[in-house]
Amino acid sequence: MDADAIIIGAGACGLMCAVQAGYLGKRVIVLEKNDKPGAKILISGGGRCNYTNQFASAEQFISANPHFVKSAFTQWTVDDTVSFFETYGITGKEKTLGQLFPDEKNARDVVQVFTSICEDFGQEIRCNAEVKDIVILPDGFEVSYEKNGKLVTINTEKLVVAAGGLPIPKMGATDFALRFARKQGLNIIETAPALVPLTITGKDEEWFAQLSGNAVFSEVSNDEIAFEENILFTHWGLSGPAILQISSFWRRGQPININLLPNENIQVLLDEERKSNGKTMLSTLLNRYYTKKFTDALGKFLPLEKPVASLTKADIDLIDQTIHHFKVKPAGDKGYDKAEVMRGGIDTNELSSKTLECKKIPNLFFGGECVDVTGWLGGYNFQWAWASGFVIAQQL
Template sequence: MGERYEVIVVGAGAAGLMSAATAADRGRRVLVLDHARRPGRKLLASGGGHCNFTHLDSGPAHFLSDNPRFCISALQRYTPYDFLALLERYGLGYEDRGGGQLFCRQGSRAILEMLHGERSRAGAELRTATPVRAVRRHEAGYSLATAGGELACESLVIATGGLSLPRSGASGFGYAVARQLGVPVRPTRPGLVPLVLPAALQERLAPLAGISVPAGVACGDAAFHEALLITHRGLSGPAALQASSYWRPGEALHLDLLPGQAPREALEAQRRRRPRATLQRYLEGHLPKRLARAVVELHGLTGPLQGYRNADLDAAAAALADWRVTPVDTEGYRKAEVTVGGVDTRALSSKTLAVRDQPGLFFVGEVLDVTGQLGGHNLQWAWSSGVAAGRFA
């Protein structure tokens, strides 16, 4: 059976380190394994290196899952304020960059060092550059084959993340283990990822690459009002990234270039007051000039407003407040911040995060079918799910 531990955590990222420290605090003998020499690269990239470590309003409404109530228990038992208390114990500062999105003043590396400090303080051991080659279940728990030999444990925590940002070391290991051990896995797709537009529209919008405007982006029942960025290949920025987690191939996005405004009424008033004015001139008061010109040309909305019939005003308002574009693809996992889908949470206890018919097997973090919106929700899920499993592993 090789070396034996009470708990082995596979994955030394955010969720794995929280699980390890929590379990070790209970007196459990814990080992953390990671295939990378320097794990935690995805955490280091969070918030552009400044680590958007939580959102004060993190709750089930900010998560996407086929089992939407699953996340409630863990989020309620380890809240953003619990993580803030941990930061304060380590003397780390933070700032709210709008709407409850909290960033670490000392940066992402300080958060990673804090997590390792907690792991070390609690007595959990870490082995890096140690990929797991195989996992077997047996009566006493689980055995893991590694390059360094066989390991055994009573409780096994899988915290290996999803498929997003493969350059950070992401892989499908967690899904493979789940399937091997009979745990269902829901289909996965890239989330929080730039969207690719059809070639003809790309060509028309390419000269506008780099322009960012406040906008509304809706996909199905989900709608977001944040910055929208035009890229050489399509759409990015917070509004598009948020919508991408909900988008499926063939679906149209609904773009509102004048959020919070009533363009139909405004255009009618403009036609009365300044009948010789053009739609482009009106738009230049609300959008960058190059974007205003492109919108007018794309929709054929030229000429003075005095020549517009009511039906023309309706069409112009729709082009501004409900411009429908259908992406052809996303930029894929290489640019995705998260993976949507994953281990089916219906197979797990929402209290312990253990597989219901295999109480020694736990899954935490991004590997699960729980995906947060932009703004710190995904790291809060890492903290909350990691602690939930660590209390029972």
């Protein structure tokens, strides 16, 4: 055998797995298709890397089996992630809603932690190594990969597939893990882009496009869930944290509701204004909460130049509907090019929740994004990657 284990993919899961295996005295070879490890780590959070979330639990993950992540999160906690990075000089700074970013460090430093430890342990990270074939042998696995135009074959007793999902093909993302799993007869939960901007077409397209660049703090909801963060208008539709969050729960053809003033009651504000100064124009009142450009755009729906005192009951009902129940029916999403993660993946029923070993094929493990575990925006997906990498390493 060339190593105790071969890990396919030098992303967050694969790198953590290699490091943790090193702590246990195991030698691994990591095969990475790209020319450097941690490609998606490097671009995460605009290069700052939101590496975990203080509130991470099973509640913030989407899966056909929502309980699946509990075992991994018991074995490797948020505190473990924080301690691990602190040991190597990266302390966390909370930005918002529990999101931890490196304080005075960035994504490059996060990747450097893993590559340095791998070097110390003699773990090999072979870049520009694209896996072409995997043969399952009676006593292990034969992995063939292409490097510099040559086909190289290596053998191992244990194999870890941490090859990621479909988002951001230009970063080297492929469906390798899914294709390999299907070839072995494993079930795949239908995949789709997640944490992705939504597109608006048709008669409303121009209205959204004219607001491109405007952000509004909102509550975005559907029948399942609600998120309260900024939405961002774009020339193709909607983006921003709240939209990315709801996108993971959205299906084509479904509407979403946007409360454009979630911490106020517009009817109460109108009533108070009527009592204090009924001559105030509706536009003046709305300008206290929105940019002038956004208020002006609401003029398509609302009587902006009416004094508050002159508003009829029908006007007030219309204002309430528009501000608190703004209905949007997205045409679609921006696809894997713009998605942060993939929804769906290898069915968790095919894996042991305690070890992430494939139930049908001994000594084969799947971790990270290729598994049907999708976190919310805000460091949750990294926590799953670190935890799944750790769990697998204990079995190598």
